[in-house]
Amino acid sequence: MIITDEITCLKGIGPKKAERLAAYDIFTVEDLLRYFPKRYQDRTMMTRISDLQPGATALIRGRITSRSYSGYRYKRRAPLTLKAADDTGSVKIVFFNGNYLKNTFKTGQEYFFYGKVTENRGRFQMVHPEFFNTANQSEMTGIVPVYPLPEGFSQNEMRKIIRQSLESSEMPDEWLPEQIVQSRRVADPGFAFRNIHFPGEKRHVLMARYRFIFEELLTLETGLMYIRRGTAEEAAGIRIESSAGEDFIGSLPFTLTDGQSKVWYEIAEDLKSDVSMNRLVQGDVGSGKTVIAEIAIYTTVLSGYQAVMMAPTEILAEQHYETLNRDFGKFGIRVSLLTGSMKPAEKRGVLDALSTGATDVLIGTHALIQPDVRFHDLGLVVTDEQHRFGVRQRHLLSEKGNRPNTMVMTATPIPRTLAVVLYGELDISVIHTLPAERKPVRTFSQRKKDRGRIYDFVGTQLAAGHQAFVVTPLIGESDKIEARSAEEVYDELKKRFREFQVALLHGVMKQEEKNRIMSDFSQGKIDLLVSTVVVEVGIDVRNATVMVLENCERFGLAQMHQLRGRVGRGSNQSYCFLIVENESELAAERAKILTECHDGFQIAEEDLRLRGPGEIFGTRQHGLPEMHIGDIVRHHDVLEDARLAARDILNADPDLAFPEHAELKKKIRKMFGENIRLEI
Ligand code: ADP
Ligand code: MG
Numbered sequence: 001m002i003i004t005d006e007i008t009c010l011k012g013i014g015p016k017k018a019e020r021l022a023a024y025d026i027f028t029v030e031d032l033l034r035y036f037p038k039r040y041q042d043r044t045m046m047t048r049i050s051d052l053q054p055g056a057t058a059l060i061r062g063r064i065t066s067r068s069y070s071g072y073r074y075k076r077r078a079p080l081t082l083k084a085a086d087d088t089g090s091v092k093i094v095f096f097n098g099n100y101l102k103n104t105f106k107t108g109q110e111y112f113f114y115g116k117v118t119e120n121r122g123r124f125q126m127v128h129p130e131f132f133n134t135a136n137q138s139e140m141t142g143i144v145p146v147y148p149l150p151e152g153f154s155q156n157e158m159r160k161i162i163r164q165s166l167e168s169s170e171m172p173d174e175w176l177p178e179q180i181v182q183s184r185r186v187a188d189p190g191f192a193f194r195n196i197h198f199p200g201e202k203r204h205v206l207m208a209r210y211r212f213i214f215e216e217l218l219t220l221e222t223g224l225m226y227i228r229r230g231t232a233e234e235a236a237g238i239r240i241e242s243s244a245g246e247d248f249i250g251s252l253p254f255t256l257t258d259g260q261s262k263v264w265y266e267i268a269e270d271l272k273s274d275v276s277m278n279r280l281v282q283g284d285v286g287s288g289k290t291v292i293a294e295i296a297i298y299t300t301v302l303s304g305y306q307a308v309m310m311a312p313t314e315i316l317a318e319q320h321y322e323t324l325n326r327d328f329g330k331f332g333i334r335v336s337l338l339t340g341s342m343k344p345a346e347k348r349g350v351l352d353a354l355s356t357g358a359t360d361v362l363i364g365t366h367a368l369i370q371p372d373v374r375f376h377d378l379g380l381v382v383t384d385e386q387h388r389f390g391v392r393q394r395h396l397l398s399e400k401g402n403r404p405n406t407m408v409m410t411a412t413p414i415p416r417t418l419a420v421v422l423y424g425e426l427d428i429s430v431i432h433t434l435p436a437e438r439k440p441v442r443t444f445s446q447r448k449k450d451r452g453r454i455y456d457f458v459g460t461q462l463a464a465g466h467q468a469f470v471v472t473p474l475i476g477e478s479d480k481i482e483a484r485s486a487e488e489v490y491d492e493l494k495k496r497f498r499e500f501q502v503a504l505l506h507g508v509m510k511q512e513e514k515n516r517i518m519s520d521f522s523q524g525k526i527d528l529l530v531s532t533v534v535v536e537v538g539i540d541v542r543n544a545t546v547m548v549l550e551n552c553e554r555f556g557l558a559q560m561h562q563l564r565g566r567v568g569r570g571s572n573q574s575y576c577f578l579i580v581e582n583e584s585e586l587a588a589e590r591a592k593i594l595t596e597c598h599d600g601f602q603i604a605e606e607d608l609r610l611r612g613p614g615e616i617f618g619t620r621q622h623g624l625p626e627m628h629i630g631d632i633v634r635h636h637d638v639l640e641d642a643r644l645a646a647r648d649i650l651n652a653d654p655d656l657a658f659p660e661h662a663e664l665k666k667k668i669r670k671m672f673g674e675n676i677r678l679e680i
Helices: 015-022 029-033 134-140 155-168 178-184 189-197 202-228 242-251 258-272 289-302 314-331 344-356 391-398 416-423 448-463 486-496 511-522 557-564 585-596 600-611 636-652 659-672
Strands: 039-043 057-069 080-086 089-095 110-120 123-127 130-133 142-146 278-283 306-310 335-338 361-364 378-383 405-410 427-431 442-447 467-471 502-505 528-531 544-549 575-580
Touching (some): 089 110, 110 134, 189 202, 202 636, 242 258, 242 289, 258 289, 289 306, 335 344, 378 391, 486 528
Parallel strands (some): 278 405, 278 427, 306 378, 378 405, 467 528, 467 544, 502 528
Antiparallel strands (some): 057 110
16 A cells, blocks of 8 residues: 555545545545644553542553442433552542443453543542553553544544554655755654654654654745746846836825835835835735835836736725726826626727737736736736735736836735745835824724614714724624624614615625625715625725624634724724624733724734734735645744755756656645646
8 A cells, every 4th residue: 555545445444434534635545644643642651540640641550340330221321430450559430421331341351541630529530531451552552642533533543544554555755855854854754654643752753743844844945936936036127217206196185104105215216226126015904005006007107118906806906996097097097907707808808908008007806817918018016915815826927027026015914034935035115104184993892782882873973974884704694603694784784774775795796796886885875884804905985984893703803903994094083893792801802902002013913922823824814825734934943944955956956857856846736736837
């Protein structure tokens, strides 16, 4: 058996069990072997019964000296009580509802028990310990893995099938380049697989984990570097006459904030120079990033090049399209929109105008990276809410020009270490200020009993001609999660606010419908929008003054901050109500942070403190492939190591053509998907 075989070749795995494992993406023996324990139990030490301490978890070996089961036919829920003894003493073992075990234990026989020791009326006991007989000693003692259990499996079953996989399949050969293995003393695959599951010693777990983390991060780094190569190299870029930006700035109805001016200055310096711009612009929600992009686009077009701006949703792309049309109209700059839901004929027209250079600026969604999108002379690539896109998508867009300037904008603060992984050597600008007219959104943490009053307040805001959002974590009812759904809230509010236009928006609606609702909302045709988090990104409706978040404990802190940023965009005082449904302390603490803090960067730090780095800077959020065991924040030292190794590999073998890199190549393909531009 080899590890690429399907799991049905294992004893005890029939079609039904295989199906259950498939739900956890386990199809092959290798997938199973990569299903790592979440922790280990230390059963290396046997405790003498006289040494047992209440509160401790212990392994004992004892002979059954008495057993009693008081159940009878009509009373099956009675406990089974055993007494187990060794040379030093005896202890009581209790199984509640012990009926099913009453024939398992035989007096006089020896068993191992593993579990927590408690005290009852001055006597020690173990309630529901794990037990096994002496024949299974070698498997059940030592350092024993504990798995996150797939549905329908017990710990013992998991241990058994994994042990079987380890024993009966041939372990893969070392595939990491020899030099790397040598210099870093990386454990070989067979050792790593065996010891991550059934470690001989504790430190073997660490060695095994290091191998898997290193191999995953090496695959990631080599893949990223491969994709990035060519675009990231310092090379002659396009030169833009950025002083023209002053004309556009002068045409705006407001003056730039200090933060905006500073960032524009940094961008202008990049544009003027010979080297391609590669800049990340971070700025809190509402700090006015769009206008910075507009100035850069304006100067690019005036220097005779085209510009493109990619947004993560159609709603946002359309909003940018409208903004740019409004602001560029008077300068004769021609702006077009390209989205996935456009009709083919319409699309054809846009693409033709683009390739001849008749269009100056193209705004769109992922549709922009399709191969049929060809520019006449692309000089600037802007990506909005960057963290929503994959690294690959960004590079595919840049490749449509000849080393265009690139600018990525995000409201998510990214720690320096992570930025280096994501963007290579990227320059970072931060907009530290908010437009002066803006008043902080008054934010309240509320209980569910306050709901009625909150909606009364929403009513008064609507009556004053303003608009409101109510955001829920769920679309429809769910039996798994207890939370108010958008549909439920919508039905309720439609009745409550009969004199207003109330609409529902959620992610599974047709794109056209979502667009229609969003544009009706921004034109003021809808007063109250009940929605799921689809409104999260970038929507700018200045007349909206109330944001209500239902079941706010289900949202991330940073996400709540983003949602709150949908209001308070005009000069009216705005309000945000966080309804904490579940009374946990953490939920209340999180809500409180938002009521006190309006700075996205600070909120992100708090989020980091409360949730730990893995979750927030989760790879998916940043468009990186999903990691299995490696964590780019927590394992940043391994990452750095992997980066150096990846660089050595690609320096020696830029196309990954050497036979010793074949497996690495395969793993990169698997991690990044087939589309990766690996002509190999
Ligand atoms: P974000 O950084 O969240 O993308 P936007 O670019 O959407 O923010 O800007 C939010 C709103 O603030 C827009 O309506 C924009 O016109 C306005 N705005 C931007 N800069 C200024 C400024 N300097 N003074 C006043 N309003 C501004
Ligand atoms: Mg924005």
